[in-house]
Amino acid sequence: MSELRRPELVCPAGTPAALRTAVDAGADAVYCGLQNETNARNFPGLNFAPAELKQSVAYAHARKAKVLLAVNTFPAAGKFGMWRDAIDLAAETGVDAAIVADIGVADYAARQHPNLRLHLSVQAGASSPEAIRFYCEEFGVKRVVLPRMLTVAEIADLHRQIDCEIEAFIFGNIGMMAEGRCSLTHYVTGLSTNMDGVCSPAADVHYEEDTGRTLTTRLGEFVIDRFACGESAGYPTICKGRYSCSAQTEPYYAFEEPVSLNLSALLPELMRAGVTALKIEGRQRSRAYVKSVVSAFRSAVDGLMQGREAAFLSLLTLTEGSRETQGAFAGKRWR
Amino acid sequence: MNGNIASELTLGPVLFNWAPERWRDFYFRVADEAPVDVVYLGEVVCYKRAPLFDDVMPEVVARVQAAGKTVVYSTLAEVMSKQERTLVEDVCGCDGALIEANDGSALMRLRGRPHHVGPFVNAYNEGTVAVLARNGARSICLPPEMPKTAIANLCGPAAECGVMTEVQVFGRVPLALSARCYHARAHGRTKDTCQFVCDTDPDGMVLRTLEDRPFLAVNGIQTMSHAFLNLLGGVRELRAMGVSSFRLSPHTCDMVAVARTFRDVLDGKVDIGEGQAQLAALALDAPFCDGFYTGNAGQTWSRAAAQ
Numbered sequence: 353m354s355e356l357r358r359p360e361l362v363c364p365a366g367t368p369a370a371l372r373t374a375v376d377a378g379a380d381a382v383y384c385g386l387q388n389e390t391n392a393r394n395f396p397g398l399n400f401a402p403a404e405l406k407q408s409v410a411y412a413h414a415r416k417a418k419v420l421l422a423v424n425t426f427p428a429a430g431k432f433g434m435w436r437d438a439i440d441l442a443a444e445t446g447v448d449a450a451i452v453a454d455i456g457v458a459d460y461a462a463r464q465h466p467n468l469r470l471h472l473s474v475q476a477g478a479s480s481p482e483a484i485r486f487y488c489e490e491f492g493v494k495r496v497v498l499p500r501m502l503t504v505a506e507i508a509d510l511h512r513q514i515d516c517e518i519e520a521f522i523f524g525n526i527g528m529m530a531e532g533r534c535s536l537t538h539y540v541t542g543l544s545t546n547m548d549g550v551c552s553p554a555a556d557v558h559y560e561e562d563t564g565r566t567l568t569t570r571l572g573e574f575v576i577d578r579f580a581c582g583e584s585a586g587y588p589t590i591c592k593g594r595y596s597c598s599a600q601t602e603p604y605y606a607f608e609e610p611v612s613l614n615l616s617a618l619l620p621e622l623m624r625a626g627v628t629a630l631k632i633e634g635r636q637r638s639r640a641y642v643k644s645v646v647s648a649f650r651s652a653v654d655g656l657m658q659g660r661e662a663a664f665l666s667l668l669t670l671t672e673g674s675r676e677t678q679g680a681f682a683g684k685r686w687r
Numbered sequence: 688m689n690g691n692i693a694s695e696l697t698l699g700p701v702l703f704n705w706a707p708e709r710w711r712d713f714y715f716r717v718a719d720e721a722p723v724d725v726v727y728l729g730e731v732v733c734y735k736r737a738p739l740f741d742d743v744m745p746e747v748v749a750r751v752q753a754a755g756k757t758v759v760y761s762t763l764a765e766v767m768s769k770q771e772r773t774l775v776e777d778v779c780g781c782d783g784a785l786i787e788a789n790d791g792s793a794l795m796r797l798r799g800r801p802h803h804v805g806p807f808v809n810a811y812n813e814g815t816v817a818v819l820a821r822n823g824a825r826s827i828c829l830p831p832e833m834p835k836t837a838i839a840n841l842c843g844p845a846a847e848c849g850v851m852t853e854v855q856v857f858g859r860v861p862l863a864l865s866a867r868c869y870h871a872r873a874h875g876r877t878k879d880t881c882q883f884v885c886d887t888d889p890d891g892m893v894l895r896t897l898e899d900r901p902f903l904a905v906n907g908i909q910t911m912s913h914a915f916l917n918l919l920g921g922v923r924e925l926r927a928m929g930v931s932s933f934r935l936s937p938h939t940c941d942m943v944a945v946a947r948t949f950r951d952v953l954d955g956k957v958d959i960g961e962g963q964a965q966l967a968a969l970a971l972d973a974p975f976c977d978g979f980y981t982g983n984a985g986q987t988w989s990r991a992a993a994q
Contacts, residue, residue, distance in 0.1 A: 426809050426811040426812070427811060427812045427814075428811050428812060428833065428834070428836075428837035428840075429811065429812045429813055429837045429838075429840035429841035429844070430812075430836065430837055430840035430841075431812075431837075432812050432813065432814055453809075454809065454811065454812070454814070454815060455809070455810075455814070455815040455818050455819070456811075456812045456813065456814020456815035456816075456817070456818065457814065459814055459815075459817070459818045460814055476791070477765075477790075477791070477809075478791050479765070479766065479767040480766045480767055480771075480772055480790075480791070480792040481772075481792075482766075482772065482775075482791070482792035482793075482795040482796060483766065483790060483791025483792045483794070483795060484791075485795055486791045486792075486794050486795040486798075487791070489795075490818065490822075499767075499866075501767060501865075501866030502767065506767070506768070528865055528867065529863040529864065529865050529910070530765060530863070530864045530865055530866065532809060533764075533765075533807065533809075533863060533864045534862065534863040534864075535830075535831070535832040535860075535862045535863065535979075535985065536862050536863055536903075536910065538832050538979065538984070538985055539860070539862055539912060539978075539979075539984065539985035539986050540984055540985075540986060541984055542978070542982070542983045542984040542985075544832055546809065546811070546830075546832070547811065547832070568897075572984060574896050574900065574902055575896040575897045575898050575900075576896075577897070578897050590903075591863075593896075594897060595894040595895060595896060595897070595902065595903075596894070596895045596897075596899070597873055597892055597893065597894050597895070597905070598888075598892060598893070599873040599874050599887075599892065600873055603897055604873075606869055606872070606873065606894050606905065607865070607867070607869060607872075607910075608867075680866055680867075684877070684878075684879060685877050685879075686866075686867065686877075687866055687867045687868060687871075687877055687878040687879070
């Protein structure tokens with residue numbers, strides 16, 4: 353068995369308090385965003401003001417943790433200035449990397465701030481060696497965050513064909529659609545995931561309970577799912593909804609059931625495949641979530657480095673789904 | 688100010704799994720009768736479908752070119768597996784052919800060579816267009832979710848880099864891509880064991896909500912709108928902004944009639960109201976939408992642009 357290299361544990365920070373929690377719980381790096389459309393978790397009450405980012409970088413650096421700033425949405429023509437400001441702020445603040453998706457934003461960062469390390473966001477949807485090389489050669493990208501659609505064997509194969517580091521999601525909410533290539537929310541709500549940084553915005557979510565206590569969840573005008581009294585109701589996202597079609601006799605989860613990703617049992621395989629950064633999803637989640645999940649994976653990774661066997665971490669109570677999955681990572685039958 | 692530039696009508700690639708004979712006959716009729724200037728050919732959604740058309744492709748290309756129309760070969764929108772990469776490599780490897788790149792791997796393979804960029808590449812702003820242009824892009828079909836304010840802002844800078852802008856104006860709107868095949872899933876299969884079941888739905892498989900309201904259309908790994916995009920009322924405005932090419936996305940309805948309507952409205956031979964009546968006469972089994980263009984929820988239909 354080949355020796356494992358110590359991976360970087362990359363953890364979510366929706367707020368300065370969550371950032372401190374993640375760092376204290378053993379994060380090697382935290383990722384966060386600004387309070388605007390420049391990042392893909394542009395939710396009310398979340399994210400960092402410029403002064404908060406500066407303080408947070410100081411806090412993290414004093415404890416030898418890195419801060420990565422997500423500037424990972426796509427500016428529509430005429431709005432580029434806000435993304436330019438975000439990249440300038442990343443450079444001024446001394447974050448350890450900016451996570452970018454848009455070709456124009458990456459180009460601006462590479463030309464204007466050649467010393468700013470660039471990571472390619474999952475939102476760029478780069479899922480092949482050629483696509484990844486495009487960003488490496490054009491903009492000097494140092495790390496790619498892989499889409500959640502590859503098997504471990506495919507990641508290993510990919511690793512041999514690219515020169516940059518690989519970061520992969522290991523835990524959290526998973527959307528079913530290729531990241532950065534989904535306009536479903538925009539089709540229903542008028543707000544775009546790519547341009548506005550929102551997916552299933554809370555302002556458009558409606559819960560309706562009838563007299564039989566059946567709960568209907570809706571996004572905009574469209575029913576996403578329905579739950580009998582006592583069933584736990586999921587947050588309505590289009591790709592986790594229940595629909596009917598000509599090929600099915602009953603309504604079914606046309607895209608995916610409400611599951612969340614948990615790759616705790618696959619960590620050694622991922623690390624041997626060449627993944628050097630392990631990413632936990634959940635900038636929109638509470639400090640309690642951050643503390644529990646980061647602590648659990650910190651001790652799992654430390655255990656692996658000390659030669660312990662990988663074990664499945666049951667974190668179901670912390671997830672948004674009703675069960676956990678290894679998604680695409682475990683094999684092609686998922687497709 | 689750009690109102691006098693020539694307006695091209697283009698026919699996007701067939702996104703669905705049509706039987707090869709139907710596919711061939713569709714393009715024969717387009718070649719002979721449809722007033723379109725550019726015809727995009729090739730499999731964009733699923734690598735497994737591509738070989739089905741190998742036998743009829745040469746005669747389709749010959750017929751379209753003989754009719755004086757430009758052929759552009761479109762590449763796959765999602766590229767991950769070895770087979771998908773090989774397909775893109777094969778298409779991009781055609782010497783002298785004009786290629787439309789639909790993902791980052793095709794952008795990489797086409798660097799330094801004149802090419803088109805398709806709507807599946809995220810080209811939302813002037814910075815992105817400048818990078819694509821310096822790598823050889825000559826024409827870019829904008830993402831379907833771009834609102835008209837952004838399109839208006841992008842056309843000028845694109846023209847300065849020598850890039851023509853194209854906008855989809857008819858047909859179901861591509862909304863999402865996935866690694867999973869939802870046609871196979873609906874039939875209890877997987878992508879590897881699908882038996883090409885997507886051929887049962889030549890315009891996509893409609894998903895209805897629990898209130899029985901038609902919502903989306905599934906096409907293999909692709910999810911599309913149920914409503915049909917109709918920007919007939921916006922084409923003159925788009926042309927005035929500097930958009931030079933107008934894309935019709937093929938469906939089983941009478942696409943020659945659709946092309947004639949758009950051509951006639953662009954040429955001022957038919958007014959927009961009459962053109963809308965012609966499109967309504969297609970009797971599509973779905974409503975129209977134009978919400979992305981007007982800056983609203985994509986599924987909405989304003990008709991405002993028709994005034």
